[in-house]
Amino acid sequence: MEVRLQKFLAEAGIASRRKAEELILAGKVKVNGVTVTELGTKIDDKKDEVLYNGKRVTLSEKHVYIMLNKPSGFVTTVKDQFNRPTVMDLIKGVKERVVPVGRLDYDTSGLLLLTNDGELTYKLTHPSKKVEKTYIAKLFGRPDDKNIQEFRRGIMIDTGMTQPAKLEILEDLGKYCVCKITITEGKNRQVRKMCDAIKHPVATLQRVGTGEIELGDLKKGAYRYLTEKEIKYLKSL
Numbered sequence: 001m002e003v004r005l006q007k008f009l010a011e012a013g014i015a016s017r018r019k020a021e022e023l024i025l026a027g028k029v030k031v032n033g034v035t036v037t038e039l040g041t042k043i044d045d046k047k048d049e050v051l052y053n054g055k056r057v058t059l060s061e062k063h064v065y066i067m068l069n070k071p072s073g074f075v076t077t078v079k080d081q082f083n084r085p086t087v088m089d090l091i092k093g094v095k096e097r098v099v100p101v102g103r104l105d106y107d108t109s110g111l112l113l114l115t116n117d118g119e120l121t122y123k124l125t126h127p128s129k130k131v132e133k134t135y136i137a138k139l140f141g142r143p144d145d146k147n148i149q150e151f152r153r154g155i156m157i158d159t160g161m162t163q164p165a166k167l168e169i170l171e172d173l174g175k176y177c178v179c180k181i182t183i184t185e186g187k188n189r190q191v192r193k194m195c196d197a198i199k200h201p202v203a204t205l206q207r208v209g210t211g212e213i214e215l216g217d218l219k220k221g222a223y224r225y226l227t228e229k230e231i232k233y234l235k236s237l
């Protein structure tokens with residue numbers, strides 16, 4: 001079947017479709033011995049030989065979907081340029097070539113999905129998809145009603161105005177407040193920047209939900225395979 005090269009790379013679990021485009025533009029992909037840097041290039045997934053970094057790329061037969069409870073102190077990448085521990089170190093038992101769906105900061109903990117289903121990664125990380133991501137954040141001080149309204153309208157951060165978000169106070173600990181924060185985008189350090197903007201910076205941050213998928217009582221550093229119901233839900237988004 002004829003398929004676009006970036007889609008093929010994504011389906012093979014090499015990277016998300018967007019990242020695959022970058023790999024193509026960077027000249028890391030060869031088709032039948034020739035480096036291809038054209039994004040529109042179509043290949044025959046049965047006949048053509050695709051090499052990424054010199055290795056043959058084939059479609060994985062089985063898609064796997066994993067939820068990891070990422071501890072802070074791990075980088076969300078397949079290989080870190082500074083040799084810091086990565087989330088891949090925590091899923092050593094998984095033989096399929098899964099990649100993280102989106103990113104959690106080095107100091108953020110919680111729910112991180114990983115899969116070799118490039119199409120799903122593409123869908124879930126696409127800005128148009130507005131999937132709710134829920135966080136439990138310990139913030140310095142106590143946001144007031146005006147701050148909650150600001151979140152509701154969207155907050156100006158370095159990259160522009162955010163989409164409307166939710167901020168709910170769960171517990172007042174005096175110096176800190178435990179809050180539930182819900183956003184629908186995945187801009188770089190978005191929750192931290194939004195909280196900086198209302199002058200209640202983040203002390204700790206944990207993601208507890210992606211849409212209807214919940215972290216639940218999965219232990220820090222542990223992972224589990226998603227249930228059929230969870231997979232079906234994610235594919236329906």
Ligand code: URA
Pocket residue numbers: 103104105106108188189190191192193205
């Ligand atoms: N927002 C952040 O600031 N950090 C994360 O890791 C996720 C969302």
